[in-house]
Amino acid sequence: MAGHPQNEEGLTSSYADPQGEPFLLTRFAVPTRPATFLPRRRLTRHLDQALLTPLTMVNGAAGAGKTLLVADWVAGRDEPVAWLTAEGSGRSPGILWAYLLQALCVAGVPMPADIGCPADAHRVDRTLLARVAAHLSARSEPVIVVLDEYDRVTDPQIAEQLEFVVHHAGRGMRLVLVTRTEPLLPLHRYRAAGDMTEIRGAELAFTPQEAAVLLELHGLNLPMDAARALVRRTQGWAAGLRLCALAAQERPDAERYLKEFESDRTTVADFLLAEVLKRQAPETQDLLLRVSVLDRFCPDLVNALTGRTDAEAILVVLHRDNAFVEHLGHSWYRLHPLFGEILRAHLRVRDPGLRPELHRRAAHWLRRPGPLEQTLGHGAAAGDWEFTAGALVDDLAIGQLFTGRRCDDLAELFSGMGPEAASPAADIVRAARDLARSDLDRGLAHLHRAESNLGQEGESDQGAARLSCALLEALAARLAGSPDRAERAAAMAQHVRHEVPAGLLDSHPELTALLLAHVGSTRLWAGRFDDARAALTQAAGAPGGASTALPREDSLGRLALIDYLDGWLGRAERKAQEAIAATHRFGLPQPSGFGIGRLVLAAVAVDRNELDQAQALVDSVSASPGSMRDPVTEAGRAIATARLLLARGKPHAAVEAAEPAVRAEVASPWASGHTALVASAAHLAEGRPEAAAGVLHAAPDGQVACAVQAARAHLAAGEPGAAISLLETVRPEARAGPGVTVRAMLVRAQAADRAGDIATARRLLTQALREARRERLRRPFLEAGPWIRPLLCVAPLRGLAEGWLTPGAVPPGRTPGSPDRPAPVVEELSERERDVLRRLAEMMSTQEIADDLHVSVNTIKTHLKGVYRKLAVGRRTDAVRRARELRLL
Template sequence: MAGHMQNAERPTSPDADPQGEPFLLTRFAVPTRPATFLPRRRLTRHLDQALLTSLTMVNGAAGAGKTLLVADWVAGRDEPVAWLTAEGTGRGPGILWAYLLQALGVAGVQMPPDIGCPADANRVDRTLLARVAAHLGARTEPVIVVLDEYDRVTDPRIAEQLEFVLHHAGRGMRLVLVTRTEPLLPLHRYRAAGEMTEIRGAELAFTPEEAAALLELHGLSLPVDAARALVERTQGWAAGLRLCALAAQERPDAERYLKEFESDRTTVADFLLAEVLKRQPPETQDLLLRISVLDRFCPDLVNALTGRTDAEAVLVGLHRDNAFVEHLGHAWYRLHPLFKEILQAHLRVRSPGLRPELHLRAAHWLRRSGSLEQTLGHGAAAGDWEFTAGALVDDLAIGQLFTGRRSDDLAELFAGMGPDAASPAADIVRAARELAGSDLDRGLNHLHRAESNLGREDAGDQSAARLSCALLEALVARLTGSPDRAEMAAAMARHVRTDVPSGLLDRHPELTALLLTHLGSTRLWAGRFDDARAALVPAAGAPGGVSTALPRGDSLGRLALIDYLDGRLGRAERKAQEAITATQRFGVPQPSGCGIGRLVLAAVAVDRDELDRAQTLLDSVPLSPAPMRDPVTEAGRAIATARLLLARGKTRAAVEAAEPAVSAEVASPWASGHTALITSAAHLAEGRPETAARLLRAVPGDQVACAVEAARAHLAAGEPGAAIALLDTVRPEARTGPGLTVRAMLVRAQAADRAGDPAAARRQLAQALREARREKLRRPFLDAGAWLHPLLSASPLRELAEGWLAPRSVPPGGTPRSPDQPPPVVEELSGREHDVLRRLAQMMSTEEIADDLHVSVNTVKTHLKGVYRKLAVSRRTDAVRRARELRLL
């Protein structure tokens, strides 16, 4: 399978939103003004102030003429205008920002490639917003950003994000919100600062003069007094006036009709039904009722719902006659939202059983046209779950339940699927939902049933379904630590993929990337590092941009862990950072089981003695529910946590944390080895070297880390010969980086020092310092003990340690340290320890120090212990004296 993943990563597609659907160009189009549109100069002059303020709000009821007013104003502007109709983009921050970035590009405002694009519909990374704001803020001329139908955006996160970008973009951006409701923005601050332009319902209302002029455009003449009465009855509502004009055109006495129009009719629905729907021919009425189940439509889709062939001519006529059918461009239309709601209500009354059939017809048409998202939506609305599940599985889109892009939306969509849906596809979707939702047992039950039913079915192409099952089997193998199961899933996938329709896998690279990641993770658990790399490397380089961001990051994290286990801290750190960046760039949230990159960084931080940073990284990776804990991730957590506890002298807690909190089908040799390593180190720290050595002798396999630690234990037990013999058994071809070799060199150096061979000890120690310096590997020296101090106090070893392991011996303006001065501090004091030390020198008591630093007495005592340990003293006066000798005070 790896051969399919060698292509270079393609850049993020500029015409796909975070859910993988093509951008709808009609959302970037400035609405066209109908022939009967009345320009209103008093309002466009007011809108000119938008160029002088950061925020402009045009707020009014439906049909108040907001959109056409702003469109008319935009038509007279020379500045670049990014127009975005927010309808459909309010499902999550990622959708809106992806569309907004695209709108800027359509307006000619090119964004730098490194800004990226949100990958998850439900979230946007803060760094992306910062880059957008910085780029806009650097512009010499402002860009006008119009968000039409902003009232459809109800997520408070979007308002917060817009406020952030608007504030930091400064004069480079002018935001115009066209909305029915009050936006969730700190409007009071903009008003107080004079940075807001507002046009509200009262100002949008037509004046009698404007109403008379509007009626003139419809071929109707009405005296201003009569127009004033009409305005009073309609309250200047633009849509009401237009509806009146359209209806009056059909009356023999238009002026009388307008004079008698009642603004307080029972409902707007009565008026729209009477004056718009019922004046259409019966066939057109039926067409309008049927298409009310659609968000947008084209002639072919309308024909599919009506069984007719004349939809194009009917839609063109309805749009031309201003019958509340809006042309979106590119042969696509939509109903005016109010009209659509009224038609839907009327459809439910007139034909109560027709809606599911219409949704199903739409779903089948959309399935043939390739729009999976809309297909699934209509299929679910029709209640045909076997069709809907089949569409998802046949499209090979089952992986989208796990990639963080549409997983929440898909899980919610299929939450309504009942037990009546009994097809293999339905069970595959159920299995994926349960596995994505942390229920391993239920997921396995559904998966077994799907596989059993697939085995009994002969009709149709089952390749997509079988490949989907292989993906889920690989996931189960990963979660249960089952290498054989993973290999069987991979073999099944290799066999089946040859039958998958051409191009389908290319459209869904996330499936192959996920499968390879699961396979590689299971091989890693089994200790087969080379085989694991063979699967993880192509997964880490998978094409697909945002669609494969999560498995790419997951694979990079596991490759980082392999490097860490091999002792290659620098390589591990770089891959772990890449793992985090792979998902952060697209704003993809990592599931709790995919934080392996941060755990590797935490382990590296411990080895560099950056303990606070290690703790922060560990705290950022939450535990998964018990049945869904990934063994590799939890073993990585156990290693980093136990090592951190050991570094802080908490040996008992370290032993308890060393065992991964998972159950697996097979034991992992390296996980078991590290559990033994931690336990052995705890025994060694507590003065039981024989027990420490005995524990490590029982570890199976050929593990370099265990051999080195066992040698250290033998040396502590007074058995230098056994220690060196153990180190000599390590094969030269073993993959060992500084994380392992430095510890081995320190054991050899200590053995030579004890044997009375200082020259050999210095040689080994110098080599260890050179190896460790590149990686800033401090922990092995801190664990080595006091025997190091005399050696490190003399040149040239002192110079090798200065600046990264020990403080510099020559401070600015100072003189070199003489050979008879005490050795340098092996471990640097933290900032807070320096604070405590300075107050010790002032003869302050523990309670006084705590009060002065605003911390507890116990916290001060903890810092004092650290100061004593690092200065190799046991009393306050000695600590102050030693600190002055080392020029730390």
């Protein structure tokens, strides 16, 4: 070539572009790091290994921060660094090697004159490469050669030539490739020999902590939660974070902008469309736009959406080239979240009518092999509601509208279903949604229309739909308080179960659990406790994890209510707590479902005279808009609320609250008995014992608690004989617990006290205290009246009351001859509180107690507050003194 004299081997004698063009010096320049660049030591430490291996590859998507990372690393190196940005020389071996030799010269590593320079843009003589390698191999220290934008190198010859030089240069050269794609080099050999250092996209991604520092460098001091959210959305993509930070600088509320920005209207969109989408062939661009409607996809699904047959090969290339297509394993892929958002927006503009059709194709393809969640999502997005409802019902997943992690999402998904969907499945879904809101009339209207249309269609494959109808019939019976209808629904479910494949039933344990819970609840309403317990126990033991958590909570709560009604506070409390834990451990809303467990805990708290706790529990259920309403729940609410109001001295309000707010087709004996109990207690509180006894005449037979309350009313009216006769006539059942038996003992003890039989009164009161103490049952003693106070102030009864019975049971004054000792504490100390109290007595500091018990200082402070409250003191010295008076130390 003119101006470039050649030697005998056809090589130019100076380092010049074989085409005669002057070298572009910018291609040798190490990129300048911006002022807001964040050095990341974890990555530069990894790059330090490049000095130990002949080949290093920094491979990531566009904007992943590859180039600036390597530029930051080489800035701290003492070794010579030859930097070359490949650009347009990737298809011309001669030009690339001419530039590479010039890069070595710029780096202070000139080649001897006899090596020469390529004279042909498209060819490099092997002897030149051998001379370069030999010269580099003789160096005492390595030269670092960085080839940036190596993904532009597409000529296989260049890869072979580089490998030759790297291999023969030995320790004299360390090659660093910065690339978006996998280089055409035998990487497997380098990896197997341990001769390669790699940094890939996952490692390049910013962590939330790094993102927070990057935002600070842009003048944005935001909470860590905001940084985490941005990292989730961008997946730590460096360019995305920087572009978002630059845009947020111009907004008055940067945190809100980073949380809510529309990705398609930002420089992020411009970057991705230009650097990723428009670099692809037109058919690949079309494929990417179409798959943007999918959360994840496989080649067969992509072919269904595109009408192509070669999706697998295209996806492999897109993933290999870091085109923001991530491989999930087992031939499944997904788009980078931001890239997907931008492509969807681009699709809406380019072809707005295509999206519903793509969703429809995806829904139908996913119907069998894909997850139901994705099938329903695409069906809804396509507006194909009959197909979507049919998929839900045919899969026997109707119970997922009531329980599990997705019930709210499903309710929201089907909220867009209009009246044009007229299939039985659509009506079944409508019925489920209405019944979930306790809208019985609308729910039954949809359900009966679905059942009618199912009968007209005459199809044989309707088992799932009929079983779904049976479940909804049982729920409707429960809401209506109709035990007979519930039993018919259960019989219908048993009849059609054989029409459903066993595998389908096994995969949806929530349906059986819900059905049992509904039937058990109606039996409970009817007062059939044994039958109810059988169904509810089976539902409470259902498998299925989160999918059956709500019916398990519901059933355990109702089992707790049965125990409470039978007078077993401890059992009721344990079951109610287990009920709440059933949903809590899966992160489901609290309170969820019918909320009966919390109402039982509230009623237990009232009987223990823990009124503030009871109020908080009642309020938590009342404040929950998602709780369903059925007669049992409302009766439970009435019990807790009315008893709480009675305990607070509000008898009129208690009577008003005692009637359940939901009407039922049949009356519940225990709910009716409770209403009478509250009215009777209100009359007694106002000094009308005759009226108190009279309201109980209409109470259902066999209500032991009503008989005990009637006996108490007779005793207050001056009729001890009638009271005792009533207790003798209606003896407590064998299953009755202290909540019933303690009250009966107190009536007998009061009658004995009035008769002057102090020994019998003390014996009965002693027995009552022992039974009540196990359950921490306090209200019966507070409601007993003044006769009990002198007896509780003397030994041995006082000892039985100490440590757990509220001071309200004993007057502040002293009876003649009673020992001058303080009243019992309000509430028994826990074991850990006793541990703390003992260490207080040893004059240990709060820190010393924390160290001794291996807990935090804050935990000790919490226990101290409990000790002070229960001992009614405000200082540690008073607590120790009080504890010694009560013989707790």
